[in-house]
Amino acid sequence: MSNIKHNRLRYQELDLNTLEKAYSPSSCIDDIGVYIKQYIDLSDKAKKSAIEQGKLISNIQYGSNPDEVLDLFMPFKAAPQKRKLQVYIHGGYWQELSKDESCFAATNFQNSGYHFAVINYSLAPKASLTEIVEQNRQALIFLYQHADEYGYDKNEIYLSGSSAGGHLAMMMALTDWSKYIETEQNIVKGICAVSGIYDLTPIAQTYINEPLQLTEKEIANYSPLLFDTEKLSVPLREKEIIKHCAFIMAYGDTETSEFKCQTSAMIHHLTGQKIKVTQAEIAQRNHFNVILDLADAESWLSQQIFQQMKRYLN
Template sequence: MERYRRLSREAVAGLPGRSVVYDRERLDVWGAAPGEARPVFVFLHGGYWMALSRHESAFMARSLSDQGVATVVPDYTLAPAATLEEIVRQVRASIAWIHREGRAHGLDPGRIVVGGSSAGGHLTGMLMVDGWQREFGVPDDAVKAAMPFSGLFDIRPITRTYVNDTIGLDLARAAALSPALLPAGRRFPAVVVVAEHDGPGFAEQSRRFRAHWGPAADLMVVPDRDHFDVVLDLAAPGSAVSRALVRLIRSV
């Protein structure tokens, strides 16, 4: 966790940035300035929905800025202060904020790519599925591409773990909040990333979600990485993960 925070501090040092309020929460915008219209990568942090923040989650901002891409890192209210339904609602509201207000901050609302790690991968999946956009006043294609890392896409097993002592799900709610069980009619490009040394459950969930998403998705297994460090490859411009993200962004 300290490495996430240190690399994030180093990445944003000297970058143009601002913190803004959206839906009573905050998000940081890095690597863009008013008058620009940069494509935007929205990164959703992990921590089993109950830890971490935007302050540990901007480690890719400099490498993306060097490629002409802005980074947006939203906070969301952590459990147990918020239900998982409310956390999902907040991250969807962050996309609505970018779509509505982003141009004034140098962001192109027509080129939004989302990603996140672990629980943030789950939240990424909840931005990929159909059916939520109308409530937030955004078009069905507001999100153009996605890169979830080591995501939780069927969260019903969470009901049998210590995490549920904080999250408090039952099976019906868990199913309703599982991207792998929800409609995926508009399948846009996605790269589903998992580490070679990830836990077997995370690896299996990633394989199944790639299959659920269909031929629009690729599965990327990153060698010599584990659940916690695979996402840090986004901070290394020459890494396969970083190159894949830039290709994904440029494809939209």
Template sequence: MGRAALDREYNARATVPDIMPILAEYRARTEAAKAALPGARIGLPYGPTEPERLDIYPAATPGPAPVFVFIHGGYWRLLDAADSGFMAPYLTAAGACVVAVNYALAPAATLDEIVRQCRAALAWLHGNIGRFGGDPARIHVAGSSAGGHLAAMLAAGGDWPSRLGLPPRPVAGATLLSGLYELEPLRLCHVNEWMRLDEAAAVRNSPALLPPPAPGTPLVFSVAETETGEFKAQTRAQAEYCAEAGCAVTAVPAPAGSNHFDIVFQLCADTPLARAVLRAMGLR
């Protein structure tokens, strides 16, 4: 596929008339969640720099509760944890502790650094989430678009957990929405204008090229109905890769007309996606 075709296929913004109202809704719904859940702990540091912080929304029921860790998208260069707590009212009422992770953004931060920060957040949660009613043995990571990529990096196998003092299987499951799992096509299109990946960085940060999650790991996949062919193909290929490795893969069809940016709102109510997530966390 040539550069022009790759630019079209990986231009998520072009699949909607205007992303700004949807991004504004992320922030408005998250502000509403904070107002509705006064026990939320906002801006807790997990590392030494300002972007290394997270927000915790404790479960409505007594713990230890499974932990839903959401990593926002934005092509690694947009958004914040302040835009990422919109699912907390629904999921905390269902018995989950919800965490929204923040991280430094490209191009100021490399993808290697962004992945390092997300892994550091996971390590922090293993050591600290019990103080907030969460169960570190039941951490379920989730993300959309670039956040789907980062969640997949946390679910991937390999020896990286041992370097952080984590157990070999540091996450109990994952929800991956319209994610990016093979980064070489992005290196060859407009996305690399801010990501600045070389070939080696694209390889080491591609979940499709890393050891899969442990056999039996529950994984929920969904991709928006109006995505481009490449986004749909990436999800299909990663789901197949994980299923072949023995993971418990659930593919949830997105609603008709859903787009790259609004699919995450399916986590906010009793939808097929939300039900699948709760089952994966042992709450249904």
């Protein structure tokens, strides 16, 4: 594991073939199916364990769309006085996967006394990126408003996400929640964003955009790296919001240079605002298995999240 160093994105210097390879994480591995099977097998195991102990509430509807559901895993052991919730947002380039193969880390958090939720959302081309971002916001609002019902503290909600899920987690951290509900605080107290995309500009130039059909407005509104350096988006209030959120950012050492640069540039952007970021390049991990470290209580990623959740940020 090594510290991440800032490198600028190079997509403007790349021809189309090179660009598409740079934003194809599977170009660094032999068979993506191996890792998808791990997601499925570990998730099935986690669900079976939770069901056997009566600690899983499946398909909770957070919106009217059939895709707008989430699974909530309850802690296995006695929790502290203020119970905490870790929410996972899956990746898949906003067009693949679902909650069903994305709960592989549930048991790890349940064993540590935490609630664990996995959000399902509509996928492109069925949904635009605007709709996907809003669905995730509505899921978090639901979890915030129903905290007492499910037994965790609404002021102790943390997020993790991989790839597109890392992007969505960052968007949640940068949301002005006062536009949606009566609150003056950031309802997200910490995020762990792994191998995320934070500037959508190069995505719009590749085959990845075929189902997404990103608009110029979406690229500007949903690219955290394009937010104004001084204001960090308009209104200025959003600059204050992220000061009340802790950040962990990481990627695997076997990833394309552009994926690494996306994270390092986002870290540089945040630290430029005097915001502390815990960061690492994780050895012997690729874009797909680095997030599986969330299922291992002894991994660096898990340990950092547990430390993050032990801190209460006002």
